[in-house]
Amino acid sequence: MxxxxxxxxxxxxxxxxxxxxxxxxxxxxLAAMAVLFFITTIVRLGGNVADRAF
Amino acid sequence: xxxxxxxxxxxxxxxxxxxxxxxMSLVVFTAFVGLTLAPGTVHPWVGAVxxxxxLIGAGAAGxxxxxxxxxxxxxxxxxxxxxVPRGRVKPGEALAFGLFLAGTSVFMLGTxxxxxxxxxxxxxxxxxxxxxxxxxKRLTVQNIVIGGAAGAFPPMIGWSAVTGSLDLASLTLFLxxxxxxxxxxxxxSLYRTGDYARAGVPMxxxxxxxxxxxxxxxxxxxxxxxxxxxxxLAGVAGWLYAGSALILSAVFLxxxxxxxxxxxxxxxxxxxxxxxxxSLFYLFALFLVLLIERGFRIAPFAPLADLLR
Numbered sequence: 216m217x218x219x220x221x222x223x224x225x226x227x228x229x230x231x232x233x234x235x236x237x238x239x240x241x242x243x244x245l246a247a248m249a250v251l252f253f254i255t256t257i258v259r260l261g262g263n264v265a266d267r268a269f
Numbered sequence: 270x271x272x273x274x275x276x277x278x279x280x281x282x283x284x285x286x287x288x289x290x291x292x293m294s295l296v297v298f299t300a301f302v303g304l305t306l307a308p309g310t311v312h313p314w315v316g317a318v319x320x321x322x323x324l325i326g327a328g329a330a331g332x333x334x335x336x337x338x339x340x341x342x343x344x345x346x347x348x349x350x351x352x353v354p355r356g357r358v359k360p361g362e363a364l365a366f367g368l369f370l371a372g373t374s375v376f377m378l379g380t381x382x383x384x385x386x387x388x389x390x391x392x393x394x395x396x397x398x399x400x401x402x403x404x405x406k407r408l409t410v411q412n413i414v415i416g417g418a419a420g421a422f423p424p425m426i427g428w429s430a431v432t433g434s435l436d437l438a439s440l441t442l443f444l445x446x447x448x449x450x451x452x453x454x455x456x457x458s459l460y461r462t463g464d465y466a467r468a469g470v471p472m473x474x475x476x477x478x479x480x481x482x483x484x485x486x487x488x489x490x491x492x493x494x495x496x497x498x499x500x501x502l503a504g505v506a507g508w509l510y511a512g513s514a515l516i517l518s519a520v521f522l523x524x525x526x527x528x529x530x531x532x533x534x535x536x537x538x539x540x541x542x543x544x545x546x547x548s549l550f551y552l553f554a555l556f557l558v559l560l561i562e563r564g565f566r567i568a569p570f571a572p573l574a575d576l577l578r
Contacts, residue, residue: 225278233280240281248377251318255381258314 277362283352287335287363288328288370295552296327296423302556303424303442305563306505307431319382319430323423326374326390330397330419332367336360337402341468347461367398378430386430393422407469410476417450418443424556441499445555448496452489452525453548455482459528459541479537483529486544490525494518497555506559507567513558517551 300323304316311319335342335353343354352358358366371394379387401416409415421443428439458465458472459482465472474482497518501511524544531540562569 230278233278236281237277237279237284240284248373251321251377252381255315255318258312259381 277359279352279358279362283357284366286352287332287358287366289331289334292331292420293324293327296420297324298553299442299446299556300423300427302559303427303439304430305427306424306442306559307428307436307439309431311431315382316430319378319386319427322374322378322382322387323390323426325370326378326394327423329367329370329374330394332363332370333394333398334402336363336367337398338406339363341407341470344468345461345464347464382430383433385433385435386426389422389426389429389435393419393426396422407471410471410473412471413454413473414451417447417454420450421446438500438503438505441503441505444496444499445493446552448489448493449548449552452486452493452521453545453552455486456528456541456545456548458482460538480532483532487522487525487529490518490522493521500559501569504569507562507569509562509567510555510558514555517554521547521551 297320301320304311304319335351338348339351339353339360342348342351348354353360353363371391375387375391375394378390397416397419401412401419405412405416424442424446425435425439428442429435455473458474459479462472462474462479466475473485494515497514498511500506501508501514521544524540524547528537528540528544531537
């Protein structure tokens with residue numbers, strides 16, 4: 216790989232900043248996925264749940 | 270002050286770059302057109318989810334490609350600044366990221382939309398990564414001809430997200446992109462020959478020379494003329510598309526002819542660059558016309574559609 220000098224010269228503050236950015240991105244992606252599954256389930260079920268016989 | 274780097278040093282932007290955003294945009298657009306043209310209806314939310322899954326799947330294929338090709342990417346000016354050869358993302362990180370996204374996109378498409386589309390998406394990612402990137406790209410001069418199929422599947426995936434099946438009519442959209450891919454990349458490789466030669470990638474100009482490449486570009490451009498009209502003949506598109514396809518393909522052919530004619534000096538590079546730029550516009554315009562036709566409810570032709578049934 217050609218980028219080793221770039222890695223070695225990284226400041227701790229910058230590394231911390233990037234780690235926080237990655238963590239936030241992962242959290243947002245997971246939350247979005249949960250919401251996506253929830254809404255899609257509701258959309259696909261439509262009125263079938265409300266209409267079912269008890 | 271510098272530190273011993275133990276964990277990852279990649280930023281969110283580096284990971285986004287792994288997804289090949291420009292390729293993703295074309296994939297999403299053609300998939301959306303496939304989804305729009307398919308017979309039947311799909312709930313707009315489910316349609317949007319399908320497009321999102323295809324988007325993630327395309328990004329996964331891009332990340333896995335960058336993981337495997339890091340060694341040759343480092344040798345080419347066009348790709349040397351990608352996150353892996355630059356050292357911003359470790360190869361293992363790119364591999365894990367790509368595999369996770371591939372699995373997630375296929376699983377989501379299967380559970381939330383349908384498994385036919387999910388299987389086709391899985392096959393597309395497999396085809397791009399294993400068949401094209403790992404096998405054909407470094408082995409044969411026909412790499413881009415066969416590998417081009419990976420980029421041609423998205424409209425079929427979009428189509429099957431609606432119908433749950435693989436139809437012959439959607440195959441015509443596949444064929445348009447499949448035949449378009451070789452002249453598009455060969456036009457690029459004509460003025461990037463040095464890059465590919467340095468990296469040892471057997472692109473046509475490197476192996477067979479630029480004259481043969483110009484001849485092949487012209488042959489494919491001739492074939493594109495009838496192939497571009499196929500969607501209209503198969504009942505997927507109407508008269509507006511048929512007319513536009515003929516005109517757009519005729520211009521493509523004229524530019525390909527100019528590439529064949531101007532094979533020396535500055536004019537040669539200029540002609541190749543012009544064809545490459547036009548080829549991007551060409552595919553975008555063809556699919557945009559399909560979308561416009563659907564938007565204005567212009568009825569498709571059906572001469573071949575009846576025979577296909």
